Amino acid sequence: MEQKASQVVLLGKWTSGQCSRVALALKLKGIPYKYVEQDLTNKSELLLKNNPVHQKVPVLLHSGKPIAESLVILEYIDETWNHTPKLLPHDPYQRAKVRFWVNYFDQKIATAIYPVFRSKGEEREKEIEKMNEIIGVFIEGLKKDFGKEEFTYSKGKCLGLLDIVVGTQACNYKAVQEALKVEAIHPHTNSEFLSWVDSLKEHPLMKETLPPHDKLVASFIDKFGLLN
Structure with missing residues (x-):
């Protein structure tokens, strides 16, 4: 259509x-x-x-x-536009689970970065720990509900709703870390999340859609006054 x-x-x-x-x-x-x-x-x-x-x-x-x-x-x-690729699974129960975790990502993870930006020193470290704990709950929940092979992205696999929602925000994590000058997502505790996000970033349309790295870093610095 x-x-x-x-x-x-x-x-x-x-x-x-x-x-x-x-x-x-x-x-x-x-x-x-x-x-x-x-x-x-x-x-x-x-x-x-x-x-x-x-x-x-x-x-x-x-x-x-x-x-x-x-x-x-x-x-x-x-x-x-109900032709393929479909963003949501056909099965109603699977759709419900995807919606649950999409909402979790938006309500818990996507919002957790703002206190990190707005804090400093020990307070920032505490906020980073909180965010990493939330990400850990997210990944363990996805593995339980979908199995590791289902929620992780591999080359040639169609992007689903969860991939789209997570990727278009989390694929910018290096810009966040460069602006903050700190490792916001811990690779030793959330390696599976970072591996998933890094693989999503390799999708040609994801690459095309994400904002330019340097421009985004400058935007974060300006918005949150990180040079002050």
Whole structure:
């Protein structure tokens, strides 16, 4: 099912992992789209009109109809363009488990990095330990629910919803560590997570979609005042 790019528009911000995940899903499905960068310090009328409740990105416009919130958008994409590759499993129970761990990642891991950025010294070390413990719970849960071979990514395997959500944020971990000048994810305790993320980063469309490393490092430093 093909769509003209003008019929599919993504309002986003280049630093946002949530926006990157939508862009990646569109590319995986082969859906042409127009990308419109947004300045969140001076929100456009287009954004305010199409997401008046949260006034944030991403927003997907499909034939002029807006869909907001990245996870809602991803499921909309998978249901609307229901050809392969499918982002979610066919089995309802497997879908439920994927949704559970996607939500865990967004609510626990993706948010755990902010206290790390905003703290210093011993407090930062404590926040890093907390984040690594949360990642450990995540990996052990995935292994229990899916088995190691199912949740890890290997060359030639199609990216699923969990790969998309984790990869578009966690694949930037080296930029985070360079900005912080500290090893935020411990390789000795979370080697399986890092191995998974590093393999996801090798996917051609993941590489294409991720923001430039140096530009992202500079953005983190500026946003969190890390040179002060």
